[in-house]
Amino acid sequence: MATSKNVATSPEVYGDSEIDRKGRRKRQLQTTLAFWGFVGPMMLGLIIFAYIPIIWGFILSFFEARNTITPTDFVGLDNYTSIIGDNQFQNSIVTILIFAVFIVPITLLFSLWLAIMVNTIKFAKGFFRSVFFLPTACSYVVASLVWRITLFNGLPYGFANNILYIFGLDPIIWIGTANPPYYWVVLVTVRLWLQVGFYMILYLAGLQEIPKELYEAAYVDGAKPGGWATFSRITFPLLRNTTIAVLLLNLIAAFQAFDEFYNILGAKSGLALLARPPLVYLYNIAFTNQNYGAGAAGGFILVGIIIIITLIQGRLLGFGRSEN
Amino acid sequence: MSSDALSKKGFSRRKFVALTGGAIVASGILAACGDATNTSAPAATTAASGAATTAAGAATTAASGTATTAAAASGDKITLSHWYHQYGEDGTQNAALKYASDYSKVNPNVTVKVEWIPGDYDSKLNAALLTPEGPDIYEGHLTNSMVQAGQVAPLDDLFTDDIKKDFDKVALARNTVDGKVYGVQMIIDPQLFYYRKSMLDKAGLKVPTTMDELINASKALNSGKVKGLFMGNDGGLGILAGNLVYAAGASYLDSSNKPAFNTDAVAAAWAQGKTLANSGTLLVGAPTDWWDPSAFNQNLSAMTWNGLWAMPGITKALADDFGVFPFPSAGPSGKQVVYSGGWAEFVNPKTKNLQAAKDYVNWLWLKSADKQQDWSLSYGFHIPPRISTAASADKLKSGPAAEVVSLTGKLGYGDLTIWNSAMGQALSDAFTNVVQKNADPKAELAAAQTKVQAELDKVLKK
Numbered sequence: 042m043a044t045s046k047n048v049a050t051s052p053e054v055y056g057d058s059e060i061d062r063k064g065r066r067k068r069q070l071q072t073t074l075a076f077w078g079f080v081g082p083m084m085l086g087l088i089i090f091a092y093i094p095i096i097w098g099f100i101l102s103f104f105e106a107r108n109t110i111t112p113t114d115f116v117g118l119d120n121y122t123s124i125i126g127d128n129q130f131q132n133s134i135v136t137i138l139i140f141a142v143f144i145v146p147i148t149l150l151f152s153l154w155l156a157i158m159v160n161t162i163k164f165a166k167g168f169f170r171s172v173f174f175l176p177t178a179c180s181y182v183v184a185s186l187v188w189r190i191t192l193f194n195g196l197p198y199g200f201a202n203n204i205l206y207i208f209g210l211d212p213i214i215w216i217g218t219a220n221p222p223y224y225w226v227v228l229v230t231v232r233l234w235l236q237v238g239f240y241m242i243l244y245l246a247g248l249q250e251i252p253k254e255l256y257e258a259a260y261v262d263g264a265k266p267g268g269w270a271t272f273s274r275i276t277f278p279l280l281r282n283t284t285i286a287v288l289l290l291n292l293i294a295a296f297q298a299f300d301e302f303y304n305i306l307g308a309k310s311g312l313a314l315l316a317r318p319p320l321v322y323l324y325n326i327a328f329t330n331q332n333y334g335a336g337a338a339g340g341f342i343l344v345g346i347i348i349i350i351t352l353i354q355g356r357l358l359g360f361g362r363s364e365n
Numbered sequence: 366m367s368s369d370a371l372s373k374k375g376f377s378r379r380k381f382v383a384l385t386g387g388a389i390v391a392s393g394i395l396a397a398c399g400d401a402t403n404t405s406a407p408a409a410t411t412a413a414s415g416a417a418t419t420a421a422g423a424a425t426t427a428a429s430g431t432a433t434t435a436a437a438a439s440g441d442k443i444t445l446s447h448w449y450h451q452y453g454e455d456g457t458q459n460a461a462l463k464y465a466s467d468y469s470k471v472n473p474n475v476t477v478k479v480e481w482i483p484g485d486y487d488s489k490l491n492a493a494l495l496t497p498e499g500p501d502i503y504e505g506h507l508t509n510s511m512v513q514a515g516q517v518a519p520l521d522d523l524f525t526d527d528i529k530k531d532f533d534k535v536a537l538a539r540n541t542v543d544g545k546v547y548g549v550q551m552i553i554d555p556q557l558f559y560y561r562k563s564m565l566d567k568a569g570l571k572v573p574t575t576m577d578e579l580i581n582a583s584k585a586l587n588s589g590k591v592k593g594l595f596m597g598n599d600g601g602l603g604i605l606a607g608n609l610v611y612a613a614g615a616s617y618l619d620s621s622n623k624p625a626f627n628t629d630a631v632a633a634a635w636a637q638g639k640t641l642a643n644s645g646t647l648l649v650g651a652p653t654d655w656w657d658p659s660a661f662n663q664n665l666s667a668m669t670w671n672g673l674w675a676m677p678g679i680t681k682a683l684a685d686d687f688g689v690f691p692f693p694s695a696g697p698s699g700k701q702v703v704y705s706g707g708w709a710e711f712v713n714p715k716t717k718n719l720q721a722a723k724d725y726v727n728w729l730w731l732k733s734a735d736k737q738q739d740w741s742l743s744y745g746f747h748i749p750p751r752i753s754t755a756a757s758a759d760k761l762k763s764g765p766a767a768e769v770v771s772l773t774g775k776l777g778y779g780d781l782t783i784w785n786s787a788m789g790q791a792l793s794d795a796f797t798n799v800v801q802k803n804a805d806p807k808a809e810l811a812a813a814q815t816k817v818q819a820e821l822d823k824v825l826k827k
Contacts, residue, residue: 105823108514110495129794195598195650196665197590217600217649219801308485309790311602314797328488330787331510 098337106334120338133322141295143229148291151237156244174238181300188231189305219315231301240287247283285358296347319343443721444476448503450486454744464729464736475721501716504708507540507548509783509824517547518714523727536750539779540709548709549730552747555773556704558690560668576637576695583646586667593646595666597655600647604670605638606796608704613696617784627814632806634695635799642800673769674745689765691772705777791816
């Protein structure tokens with residue numbers, strides 16, 4: 042309204058171009074406001090809850106920071122060398138590598154298999170898609186407790202032991218003994234159940250991108266629908282990018298595993314040593330022993346390891362390279 | 366795999382929104398849980414997930430629920446926040462609330478806000494103590510590091526000569542660093558073995574006094590549905606590691622704060638511990654852990670490790686069909702021992718109302734004998750550290766409870782303020798390696814000694 046008033050009082054000077062400019066400016070202002078309205082709170086949250094703590098943690102990692110996060114005793118790289126030199130940290134890296142060796146291929150195969158199954162069935166597709174995706178919405182903590190207390194408790198009346206009983210087998214102490222290490226079954230199955238649906242969705246999206254014509258051409262050439270030939274020559278090669286994404290995401294997630302280890306084996310109990318991933322090890326250092334400097338240093342070492350492994354994996358698998 | 370591919374083929378926008386909404390809800394739940402548990406390694410958690418919880422962030426979230434003290438100084442009204450860990454016995458929380466409201470009746474200008482903290486109390490407390498908004502009064506276990514970091518206010522003025530004379534010596538020493546008293550022991554909690562008298566009699570066994578006898582008893586009492594012994598769902602690792610050191614006649618540190626656990630006697634005791642842990646007679650994987658008597662009460666094991674606190678619950682379930690015995694002597698030159706733990710009350714020096722907080726602690730844990738009796742005897746059983754209060758505790762004067770009190774007096778040992786959780790971790794890791802990974806006890810003890818010494822060097826340097 043202000044614009045029309047201006048136009049009315051001095052048309053020669055301002056003219057139509059002024060209306061345009063003001064309108065543009067107003068639109069621009071609105072866009073800017075909208076941008077910051079949407080992005081601002083997110084940015085603020087990131088700065089307060091992610092960037093400042095990361096920088097603070099980085100500074101802490103060069104100080105002897107016990108029972109305090111405002112330390113004064115600069116120790117250089119001492120925290121880094123003591124963490125790298127600690128055989129328990131090295132063991133935790135071995136633990137997480139073992140975990141990754143189990144969980145990554147198993148998740149990949151299961152999610153691919155589920156995606157193909159869900160994609161092929163003719164009825165209730167939406168239902169199955171939702172059913173398999175649903176566990177993703179469950180908390181790791183809750184699932185871990187259900188696994189530990191109900192499914193895999195060591196008593197004869199535990200769910201898993203009941204099934205063994207049906208087959209005439211003795212009950213097993215699932216969690217609590219290293220010989221044999223049945224706790225891996227518990228740790229791997231809980232994560233598999235929780236995350237397989239998410240990766241299945243990724244594969245489903247990948248599957249739906251494959252042009253139907255390729256299959257039709259293959260059928261003309263004599264391939265059987267749903268056979269190994271179409272899977273190995275068409276489906277799997279064309280899912281390459283999805284597979285690489287699933288591998289990368291899965292591996293990073295495995296390296297950050299904490300909740301199921303913490304809730305199934307505990308952080309401080311003797312059992313925790315059987316399979317103590319880096320994050321539980323660092324949790325103990327930082328939050329149980331209150332050695333925040335060493336804890337922060339360990340965090341950065343772990344980030345370094347994740348970055349290196351991801352880069353190597355990306356290079357080997359050709360992530361980000363174009364399709365051909 | 367772009368989003369238009371999703372919407373093009375079978376994925377309507379509505380479905381996509383529904384699915385991503387699900388993922389957001391899921392990550393929200395994860396992030397919420399992360400606040401309580403996944404709080405380590407600032408950068409590591411942010412590497413891929415946006416829902417990162419970090420050290421400083423955790424500190425603020427842990428304390429946010431209790432930021433009640435700052436405003437108190439301005440007026441006459443004072444609010445004190447008082448943290449408890451979650452006690453397992455019914456009625457304890459209401460009792461704590463009642464003490465707080467009783468205090469306000471005699472001191473109308475003071476309101477005590479009781480915070481009942483479930484889960485990993487120590488980690489939440491540690492995070493909160495880093496902030497200016499931590500609790501004014503909290504319970505915990507004193508370490509030298511807490512003193513060095515200024516997390517505990519000296520309470521010497523509360524301990525007059527009369528009170529000192531009337532206070533358990535071990536409990537007083539447990540809360541003293543460099544001659545200054547920092548904590549008021551609230552309760553003394555001895556831990557030892559409980560056994561089913563009827564089952565032991567039926568097997569023709571006598572009460573075990575040595576590790577070998579305990580191993581034999583556990584084997585003899587182990588039958589089908591009833592396991593021999595319950596020492597926690599970690600297979601006894603946590604309980605055996607430390608107790609075997611003292612039961613072998615050694616200790617964590619000597620009087621000049623040097624590691625004293627790396628001896629041949631301890632190595633022999635740990636070998637016995639390994640035999641017990643791997644005997645296949647221990648109950649592992651029970652729904653509740655050792656500090657809850659449910660598994661023992663439900664006949665899942667013939668013997669169990671527990672605290673004096675569990676005795677009312679056990680009496681209720683088993684009447685007089687149970688007895689107690691101390692941790693048996695281990696190795697060639699061992700002795701029976703009773704680990705004596707408990708909780709002490711501390712005042713946060715960062716509080717805006719230091720004197721008011723001290724007055725409250727003084728009133729509750731040193732002056733009000735009736736409340737100390739109530740806290741020690743009405744829910745679980747504990748030994749009151751005030752000698753006069755303990756002497757008038759009728760419930761501790763007969764039966765197994767009296768036996769525990771007497772055993773604690775004769776065989777009790779407690780924690781050392783210099784011994785921190787990193788040292789405990791080194792020892793417990795070493796024992797786990799011996800039991801579960803077949804490592805040599807002597808080599809593991811030597812490795813633990815190196816780690817403990819390195820930690821001691823850092824802690825004592827200050």
